[in-house]
Amino acid sequence: MGFKCGIVGLPNVGKSTLFNALTKTAAAQAANYPFCTIEPNTGDVAVPDPRMDAIAKIAGSKELIPTRLTFVDIAGLVRGASKGEGLGNQFLANIREVDAIVHVLRCFEDDDITHVEGKIDPVTDAETVETELMISDMESLERRVANLRKRGQTGDKDAKLQAALMDRLLELLHDGKPGRMLEVADDEERKAVNGLNLLTTKPVLYICNVDEESAATGNKFSKAVEEMAEKQGAGAVVISAAIEAEISQLDADEQAEFLETLSLEEPGLDRMIRAGYDLLHLITYFTAGPKETRAWTVTRGCKAPQAAGVIHTDFERGFIRAQTIAYNDYVTLGGETAAKEAGKARDEGKEYVVQDGDVMLFKFNT
DSSP: OOOEEEEEOOTTSSHHHHHHHHHHHHHHHTTTOTTOOEETTEEEEEOOOHHHHHHHHHHTOSEEEOOEEEEEEOOOOOTTGGGTOTTHHHHHHHHHTOSEEEEEEEOOOOTTSOOTTSSOOHHHHHHHHHHHHHHHHHHHHHHHHHHHHHHHHTTOHHHHHHHHHHHHHHHHHHTTOOGGGOOOSSHHHHHHHHHTOOSTTSOEEEEEEOOGGGTTTOOHHHHHHHHHHHHHTOEEEEEOHHHHHHHTTSOHHHHHHHHHHTTOSSOHHHHHHHHHHHHTTEEEEEEEOSSEEEEEEEETTOBHHHHHHHHOHHHHHTEEEEEEEOHHHHHHHTSHHHHHHTTOOEEEOTTOBOOTTOEEEEEEOO
């Protein structure tokens, strides 16, 4: 199960610097985690999770295999992309293929780096990109809705319902608001919206690329972005791409020392990766044993059989039950055997909703 975050932004905002730092991080991980493969515009990176280390230590695991996210470097956007300006068509096509948008915004001043709009205003930059996406969505919906309206008038109930949903989205977009701000009635309607594959319904994480001095505290530009993100229900993370580029060249000890001098507890990329993970409503469960401790990604609300299917489809088809130990119980008690003795290893059935951090062992028939 792969999840992709597309990194977007106007020219000269630090997008490439950030992506290069990500890919260097992923390349370094490749020595320990064999699944980290890199293509020219793709970085497959591990999701930092200290819980895995704690579980592996207790289980005596020889190998640790973390869960991961894929970041895709998408061609820079310019005003008019929805009409094909610059690499507009490629840009829009690439965004359709990702699950979430990581939008890098320039939140620093530097006379040596030209801004495409001639001024530093990250909120306006965000609106420029959002406007192009909204125009593209409006054109897409308008092409489709006319035929559905006609079918609805002839008694096609499904067409009528779908047209009504599209009309609500069009009203929102014409009001200058992205599709993700649509209030949906239930999960079924949410699935219908997702099925339209619109650009502005994808979740967004704003990356505030600040100067080195503002990496720990942010600045006036990043605060404006955070206020905008809160209104939209989007995420925001403050990062200095320049610092991340330096960190990616250091070994673990050097990184810790360098971060301490900057009053930073961890690399900004770690926070960015975790924020991307949360943005997609993902959680992690673990399997553990002497051979390996492994993290598995599932969507929040996933039930036990579907979680088993992430490991192998046979596990889902032949699911019987799942031995489940909460992370805190596993660590506090000291592993599977002690958890069983304390009555904390539960046998859960097909309706069990997997919780973040669960340590699981599946029983199934082949």
